[in-house]
Amino acid sequence: MRIIRFLDNDNKIYFGTDYENDTAVRLEGDLFGELKQTGQKVMVKKLLAPLVPAAIFCIGLNYKEHAGETGFQLPDYPALFMKNPASVTNPGDPVVIPKVCLDKPEVDYEIELAVIIGKQAKDVPVSEALDYILGYTIANDVSARRWQKKAGGGQWVRGKSYDTFCPVGPAIATKDEIPDPQNLSLQCMLNDEVMQDSSTSNMIYSVAELISYLSQDTTLLPGTLVLTGTPDGVGYVRTPPVFLKKGDILKLKIEKLGMLSNPVL
Numbered sequence: 001m002r003i004i005r006f007l008d009n010d011n012k013i014y015f016g017t018d019y020e021n022d023t024a025v026r027l028e029g030d031l032f033g034e035l036k037q038t039g040q041k042v043m044v045k046k047l048l049a050p051l052v053p054a055a056i057f058c059i060g061l062n063y064k065e066h067a068g069e070t071g072f073q074l075p076d077y078p079a080l081f082m083k084n085p086a087s088v089t090n091p092g093d094p095v096v097i098p099k100v101c102l103d104k105p106e107v108d109y110e111i112e113l114a115v116i117i118g119k120q121a122k123d124v125p126v127s128e129a130l131d132y133i134l135g136y137t138i139a140n141d142v143s144a145r146r147w148q149k150k151a152g153g154g155q156w157v158r159g160k161s162y163d164t165f166c167p168v169g170p171a172i173a174t175k176d177e178i179p180d181p182q183n184l185s186l187q188c189m190l191n192d193e194v195m196q197d198s199s200t201s202n203m204i205y206s207v208a209e210l211i212s213y214l215s216q217d218t219t220l221l222p223g224t225l226v227l228t229g230t231p232d233g234v235g236y237v238r239t240p241p242v243f244l245k246k247g248d249i250l251k252l253k254i255e256k257l258g259m260l261s262n263p264v265l
Contacts, residue, residue, distance in 0.1 A: 002258075003027065003035070003135070003172040007046040019044065019171065032118055032134065032222040047091050049168040050137055051116060054223035056083040056166065057214055058112075058141060060156065062204050062229025069237045078205050078213050083141070083227075084161035091169035094265035095142055097244065098162045106145040107244045107264075110230035111188035111196050111252045113181065114139035115207055116172060117224040124215040129208035132220070135172040136181060138252050138260040139227050140188075142166065142244075145236045167250075167262045168225070178256060181207045186231065189251040190242070198231030 004019045015035060016024030026042050029035040031051065060079035061067040067074050089095070097107050118134030141160060148159030178184070181200060188196035205213070210228060214220060235242035244250075248264040 001174045002177065003031070003050060003174065004044070004170065005048045005050045006044045007048065009043050009045050011045070013048065014042070016042070016044070047170060049088050049090050050170070050172045051168075051223060051225070053085050053088060053225040054221040056085055056087075056225045056227065057220075058083055058160070058227040059205070059210055059229045062210075063198065063202050063231040064204060065198070065202065065232035066230055066234070067204075069232045069234070074204065078210055080214070081156040081160065083157070083166050087161050087163060087166040089164040089167045089262070091167065091260055092262065093167070094164065094263045095140070095167065095244065095250065096164045096265045097246065098144065101144050101146070104146055105243050105245065106236065106241075108143045108145055108235045109188055109190065109195065109244065109250055110141035110143060110234060111186050111254070112139045112141050112227040112230050113184065113186065113200055113207075113254060114168060115181070115211070115226040115228060117211070117220045117222060117226065118175075119222055121211065121215045121220040122218065124212050126208045126212040129211035130175065130181075132211060133175045133207075134222075135174040136178050136257060137168055137172050138170070138254050138257050139225070140167040140250065140252055140260065140262065141227055141230060145243075167260055169260050170258050173257050184255040184257075186254045187252070188233065189253075190235075190244075191249055192251070195235070195242070196231050196233035198233075200228075202231060203229060
């Protein structure tokens with residue numbers, strides 16, 4: 001099933017499926033329990049991020065080529081950081097360059113396969129890790145590079161947690177729709193120019209390995225969003241560097257998950 005979250009014409013928030021031509025079949029129930037189709041087709045006034053995450057765990061340097069282009073050594077363990085859940089923004093809504101970056105923007109894009117944890121997970125073996133997944137979606141790990149690298153006290157969280165720095169969507173594809181998360185093509189376009197073009201088969205640590213690692217002595221709550229890393233082609237390592245500016249359009253595509261598009265403001 002492909003699940004969207006949306007506003008209807010009465011500004012009420014619902015989950016839905018079979019989304020096309022600005023309509024969807026409304027679902028009722030719990031996203032992390034049981035969702036049932038009502039059979040009621042309703043108008044979709046606005047598409048929202050498909051969930052409000054309980055937490056956002058992010059993995060850095062999880063593609064060999066990306067680690068190489070940034071000059072970092074390959075990590076011995078998954079490189080973990082977090083984003084503020086309030087950084088989540090909706091499909092179609094703008095990525096806003098923060099005021100603290102206006103003098104030297106250095107704001108960059110990162111396409112990522114995002115995993116939604118569907119049930120409480122702790123000490124999960126790799127062999128069972130995919131059973132804890134509700135589904136998959138697309139995320140953009142927008143990053144203010146100066147704040148990430150120099151002005152954030154040596155931590156990545158600050159430069160990646162500004163408001164609107166985590167576009168998510170357009171829908172959740174439940175895990176039955178994605179039998180193999182390690183075989184998905186992904187592509188990021190900036191103003192229709194392809195900037196990143198890779199496959200999840202190039203991950204260093206697989207989705208199952210990441211969930212197992214993150215759950216070691218740590219409870220992952222339902223609704224936890226796991227961003228699994230970005231491939232090579234980010235803007236700041238290009239010659240000359242490519243940073244986001246007002247008027248840009250980002251389009252992120254992952255096989256079987258659709259396209260996430262956001263303007264830059």
